Amino acid sequence: KAGVTQTPRYLIKTRGQQVTLSCSPISGHRSVSWYQQTPGQGLQFLFEYFSETQRNKGNFPGRFSGRQFSNSRSEMNVSTLELGDSALYLCASVVAPGGSSTGELFFGEGSRLTVL
Amino acid sequence: AQSVTQLGSHVSVSEGALVLLRCNYSSSVPPYLFWYVQYPNQGLQLLLKYTSAATLVKGINGFEAEFKKSETSFHLTKPSAHMSDAAEYFCAARPFGNEKLTFGTGTRLTIIP
Numbered sequence: 514k515a516g517v518t519q520t521p522r523y524l525i526k527t528r529g530q531q532v533t534l535s536c537s538p539i540s541g542h543r544s545v546s547w548y549q550q551t552p553g554q555g556l557q558f559l560f561e562y563f564s565e566t567q568r569n570k571g572n573f574p575g576r577f578s579g580r581q582f583s584n585s586r587s588e589m590n591v592s593t594l595e596l597g598d599s600a601l602y603l604c605a606s607v608v609a610p611g612g613s614s615t616g617e618l619f620f621g622e623g624s625r626l627t628v629l
Numbered sequence: 630a631q632s633v634t635q636l637g638s639h640v641s642v643s644e645g646a647l648v649l650l651r652c653n654y655s656s657s658v659p660p661y662l663f664w665y666v667q668y669p670n671q672g673l674q675l676l677l678k679y680t681s682a683a684t685l686v687k688g689i690n691g692f693e694a695e696f697k698k699s700e701t702s703f704h705l706t707k708p709s710a711h712m713s714d715a716a717e718y719f720c721a722a723r724p725f726g727n728e729k730l731t732f733g734t735g736t737r738l739t740i741i742p
Contacts, residue, residue, distance in 0.1 A: 517672075544728055556719065556732040569729045603672055607728055617663060618730060620672040 538606030
């Protein structure tokens with residue numbers, strides 16, 4: 514069974530541009546989360562989606578947004594890019610959230626964004 | 630708010646020696662706990678998880694971790710280090726019913742031949 518797929522794997526943008534990253538979860542997984550990984554801040558939670566609805570949101574500015582489609586695929590968008598947005602963006606999926614779910618998150622290999 | 634502390638951002642051990650990576654969590658209610666490993670230019674791979682079923686948890690690649698509620702700890706161990714264990718290791722926690730993972734700052738493990 515295919516894992517979590519993230520595209521693109523690498524991209525370079527300049528300040529002020531915007532970027533869209535895509536995540537396809539494992540088949541049957543309905544919850545998708547996004548994390549930002551930087552050397553200085555480590556791994557930080559961005560947001561989580563389930564059934565096309567945002568369930569949780571981390572402490573990031575409004576320039577960071579996301580959405581989930583009916584097939585559970587998710588995209589995140591960063592507008593007006595800043596140098597500090599350079600990071601590895603990781604997507605993770607789980608079968609279903611909440612309740613007594615003990616399922617671990619399965620991570621993709623990430624999209625490495627460089628902002629020049 | 631929940632927090633996860635990993636003691637030692639860098640740990641070096643000799644090949645064949647014991648690996649011990651430390652993790653402490655802060656929560657009045659023990660959360661779900663996880664250890665993930667990250668190899669260069671890759672995502673996170675789950676090593677093991679604690680979900681209250683057993684305090685000693687065995688994972689992949691010979692790793693195991695023991696949950697100690699009295700010490701709010703979930704340290705990761707491996708009896709004999711292998712060169713392929715060189716990677717960065719992250720401890721993470723999440724509360725029941727919530728998919729938001731809180732990660733520690735990570736420990737980079739170096740294996741000395």
